[in-house]
Amino acid sequence: MNMKILHVIGCFDKKNGGVYSAITSITDMERSLGFTSDILSIRSDDQQYDSRFFNGQVNLFNRSFPYVFSPSKEAERWMELNIERYDLVVLHEVWAILAVRVASIAKKHQVKYVIWPHGSLDPFDLKKKSFLKKILGNIVIKGITANASAICCTSNIEKDVLETYNDQKNVSISVLPLPIEFNAEGSRERFRDKHNLSANTFVFLFLSRVDYKKGLDLFLRAYKRFLDINNDIDVKLIIAGKGNRAYETYINGLIAEMRLSAYIYSAGFLSGTDKADAFAASDCFILPSMNENYGISVIEALQSNLPVLISDNVYIWKDIIPAGGWVCEHNVDSILSSLNVIHREFTSKQIRMKRPAKVGGNFKKDQLISLYSDFYDLVINKQEVIFS
Incomplete structure (x- = not known):
């Protein structure tokens, strides 16, 4: 199946380090599986990314009022018009207006989405602005995680500590180690x-x-x-x-x-x-x-x-x-x-x-490709995705 996947992140910039590297790893795996991966993000100052890593398009939109927590009316309008072109949407954050709106649009158009929280639903990260996150978690994030086809973690420990603001038995959580290919020979x-x-x-x-x-x-x-x-x-x-x-x-x-x-x-x-x-x-x-x-x-x-x-x-x-x-x-x-x-x-x-x-x-692409292939197959072809 030639799937078309849209990855959504508030700031797609290599200066952000870990999340940027994670997205390039995931999309490289998707390319190996024959999928097309597009990016949706908000334009930022001195933005840097390597377009050669992607076989799709990088779509950048301007930020809008209130200019914090990654809002973009331009991106939302584009999503409304284009979301049905995609088989799957991947959210790489949850504590952002853009992610909340994209999840809502995906649900309305009956397009499945999955979440890669990249540590943002980890107890360590939740200590930051904890009072606000507790309120928003129970009001907003609970719905986003409950309606996701899956939440993707990179390790079993992350899966065990993940906070979804739901009964964990009712949320599909998958463990997918990030594929890393560091083949440079140093001296x-x-x-x-x-x-x-x-x-x-x-x-x-x-x-x-x-x-x-x-x-x-x-x-x-x-x-x-x-x-x-x-x-x-x-x-x-x-x-x-x-x-x-x-x-x-x-x-x-x-x-x-x-x-x-x-x-x-x-x-x-x-x-x-x-x-x-x-x-x-x-x-x-x-x-x-x-x-x-x-x-x-x-x-x-x-x-x-x-x-x-x-x-x-x-x-x-x-x-x-x-x-x-x-x-x-x-x-x-x-x-x-x-x-x-x-x-x-x-x-x-x-x-x-x-x-x-x-x-x-053990973390190379050829060791993980079957795991990823099975994951996408289950997400797209089954109503419920249950991972042990």
């Missing part, structure tokens, strides 16, 4: 030469947005204690990412306060060849996050054959550990304990037991 030597790292230096890599929830501050405190215990070790932490200026200032202050500058290198935002080289040059990827409903960079590291240290708040950790690396809790003592284990396993050569590339391969 260990090139990165190390460029950043003056010796061949014997043990390198930890933090490659993510520099944000309070990522756990970088906790890692720095554990890293300081680890260095105090192992003061003769040749080790570096590479921080590859950008973030809010105030939070970056806070992190730089911590580094100065703990006198860690000699053991840390800030590489800034990396992409393309530089990103692949960073993975190849490192010995352990770290993400002791406070909350992560998937973790695309974690999988990219694994596919680069780089073992990972992640917190148990990274929802896919059970699919990764132990062959892909190590898991810690989101606290300094647990991170320190993990650093000692990692040091011991590398020193004793136990690291050879790890198989990060094999674990990362």
Whole structure:
């Protein structure tokens, strides 16, 4: 069946990181299944996206009053005229006027829709503006989730904690890991030469947005204690990412306060060849996050054959550990304990037991395509979609 699918997101911009990357992964899978994928979004300043990732059209509309929560009268009018051209609508957010209106239009025209919440229905995210979300959840979101043909999660943990504002037994929830294809071959030597790292230096890599929830501050405190215990070790932490200026200032202050500058290198935002080289040059990827409903960079590291240290708040950790690396809790003592284990396993050569590339391969498109094919078939061809 040559399905035509419309993906709806308030801001379709590669600067938004995770959700943008998720949409490109999903639409790439749809293309492999022979489907056509269009995008509907609101126009934004300095908007960037790669049109080559899509075999359909990217439809952009102007924002309208009240200019917050992604409203667009232009987009709504276009939807009314064009929605029946589509077999399925995919909403990539729920806390937006555009998503609410599109769900209503789809229901009116009897076009099925599914929801990819991308963590926005997770308890961690619901703490933000919690009072308002509780009211809107019971008044508005309850209807959107109840009428969806399915809600898509990327892990079983996300499915278990998801808040739909309904009796969960009456809502169809599917687990669809995002397909990730990170095939870039990096150069260990090139990165190390460029950043003056010796061949014997043990390198930890933090490659993510520099944000309070990522756990970088906790890692720095554990890293300081680890260095105090192992003061003769040749080790570096590479921080590859950008973030809010105030939070970056806070992190730089911590580094100065703990006198860690000699053991840390800030590489800034990396992409393309530089990103692949960073993975190849490192010995352990770290993400002791406070909350992560998937973790695309974690999988990219694994596919680069780089073992990972992640917190148990990274929802896919059970699919990764132990062959892909190590898991810690989101606290300094647990991170320190993990650093000692990692040091011991590398020193004793136990690291050879790890198989990060094999674990990362489980998230590739060819491993997931049948799961996606079955999902779309059930959504389109059955009145009710029930997933275990």
